[in-house]
């Protein structure tokens with residue numbers, strides 16, 4: 001199988017962490033690609049232009065980190081990362097935070113000062129801080145403090161290794177000692193360390 005992603009995509013990182021956690025590293029060839037731009041050769045591999053994308057041995061293309069993570073978790077018939085509703089519920093909240101912060105970051109990455117939308121930034125910043133409060137109150141619960149699962153992986157990809165890229169007005173660690181300690185702790189796992197996005 002072949003996995004394509006950038007090294008900075010948090011969505012690609014989710015899948016790369018799953019590959020590590022499931023011990024699938026020898027079954028999957030990873031290729032770093034760049035996204036966006038006119039005539040990007042990656043569009044021939046995935047017409048949507050998005051990463052991550054997994055190409056199965058029969059040539060079928062699977063896009064979307066949620067679907068790829070589920071597929072890889074079930075690949076050998078022993079799913080460990082998506083065991084119950086509570087895990088999936090918290091994954092959905094973490095993904096809500098990831099989608100919002102990604103939209104917010106892109107206002108800085110891809111738009112000029114004149115194009116940048118204060119409305120989007122204000123809206124997503126407020127959402128991210130509200131959800132950081134939710135996780136401050138949840139991180140000591142078994143779902144987030146016990147065995148690794150997809151909710152933990154997605155939450156790690158929202159908050160770990162992105163401090164350098166965070167807009168200055170996202171001080172999510174302030175007043176959230178439990179969430180801050182949780183991110184520091186999960187940051188010690190091999191899968192998380194091996195997938196830190198480059199600066």
Ligand SMILES: N[C@@H](CCC(=O)N[C@@H](CS)C(=O)NCC(=O)O)C(=O)O
Nearest residue numbers: 009011035049050051052064065066
């Ligand atoms: N819902 C998708 C989101 C993937 C996504 O938005 N990826 C971004 C990189 S972080 C991308 O490929 N952007 C390229 C583009 O918009 O053309 C997933 O979970 O995989």
